[in-house]
Amino acid sequence: MPASLSVRDLVLRRPLRTATGTVAIRRVWILSIGDGSGLVGLGEAAPLQDFGGELIPACEKALKTALPLLTDEFVHGWLDRARADAPLGQLERVLAQTPCARSAVEGALLDLLAQLGGTPLAELLSPSYTPFLPVNALADAGIGQMSSALQAIASGYRTIKIKASADPAETSNALIKLRGQVGPEVALRVDANAAWNGDQAVRFAEATRLVDLEYLEQPLPVGDLQGMAALRLRTGMKIAVDESVRTPADVGRVGAAQAADIVVLKPAFLGGWRPIKQAAQLARTCGLEVVVTTAMDSAVGRAHATHIAAALGLEHRAQGLSTGELLVADSTSEPLKPSAGDIAIHARPGLGIGELIPG
Structure with missing residues (x-):
């Protein structure tokens, strides 16, 4: 078999x-x-x-x-x-x-x-794929993780994604401090993982007004598209959705509600290339930007997400593809790795990540 x-x-x-x-x-x-x-x-x-x-x-x-x-x-x-x-x-x-x-x-x-x-998988998916992708580093709002964010910036990352805590005030305080340390050139984005309510999200937006966030990701529960649309209008902050998009049709609902500026697509959670391609095409029709991210996968899942992002030509905004740095050990001998805040698609056929490591 x-x-x-x-x-x-x-x-x-x-x-x-x-x-x-x-x-x-x-x-x-x-x-x-x-x-x-x-x-x-x-x-x-x-x-x-x-x-x-x-x-x-x-x-x-x-x-x-x-x-x-x-x-x-x-x-x-x-x-x-x-x-x-x-x-x-x-x-x-x-x-x-x-x-x-x-x-x-x-x-x-x-x-x-x-x-x-x-051919590389990205070329199979799209002959006009982009060979280099900017990526963000990932940290949480804890004090220890802020130091890891600074280390990532020192190594060349130009975008940092912060995983918010359940307390918006703690998250806003951490961001204000981080912005003061890194200056205006580094893009900062925040992911609340659908954990806040409308009042909390508004208070967070007001507290971080001078931080100049790139965007706030999934601040409200999955089904609260009207709430996110109201948040966009009230605060002027760019909103991204992730958990609210689990099928291509969800993108259309987000666009119709004017609930977001950006859709975050996880290939694993949508079902792979075929539905991701459909979702990305619909997003562009709705005037929504696309960011592709992993779900803290091993080298195999990350490589698939990276080739998909390259095939979609997502070179203008950092993608969420560098989570391999969070792992103690990986699954293949030659995983795709970021360098100075970018990931390159190699000319090796397929995923190009070497052999599966026994485990």
Whole structure:
């Protein structure tokens, strides 16, 4: 059988505190699909259910259900179509309610297809892909993490994303202090992970008016699009949404409500390249900018997100792709790594991240 599945627990160097809880370990599943000639495509499922992803047991069940269906006949039939956006046939029904699992299956097939064609995955997805992407560093609003933000800036990062705490006042105080330390040239963005209410978000916006934030991400609960539209109008602050977008159709709802300026798309949480491409096209139709981020995945998931961002040409705003620095150990021998605040797409075929490290 050409497909196999392994599970990994990714330990963070330091627990990451967010407004909805603390993340210390990430459990992910890595799917390997071979073509019989020695080439192996890799995909990853990294559900994070407290942040809008599917339930972990549902993801695992879907992957194990899909595994025996990934026969030689199915894999070669899909590869023979030579289309990056080709649907997954009978597997679409199996994976319909588990986008992280779908992303893993489609991702492994795409990696394999790109390897067979001798091109980077980004080039398979779009011949006009951008080879360099600016990325943000990630920290939380704790005192210790502010020092890590300063270290990231010293190493060349030009954008810092701060994970807000449940207390907007604590977050605003940390940002005011950080802005005073880094000056006006560094872009600062904040992610509240849908944890605040309208009054808290307004107070935060007023307290940080002079900080000149790049944007505030998901300040209000997932369904409160009208609240985020009102927040935009009242404060003039740019708003991004993440948890409010889990299907391409959600982008249309955000645009119709005028609830945001930017949509943050996680390939794993939307189901991979096919739905991400649809969501990005709809976003542009609605006049919304797009930022692609990971979900603290291993090297496999991060590489897929990076190639997708490159294929979408997202070179004008920092993308959220550098979370590998948070991990104690990674999943492949040559993960894509940022340098001076940018990630480069190598000329290596497929994901270009080396071999899977046993674990």
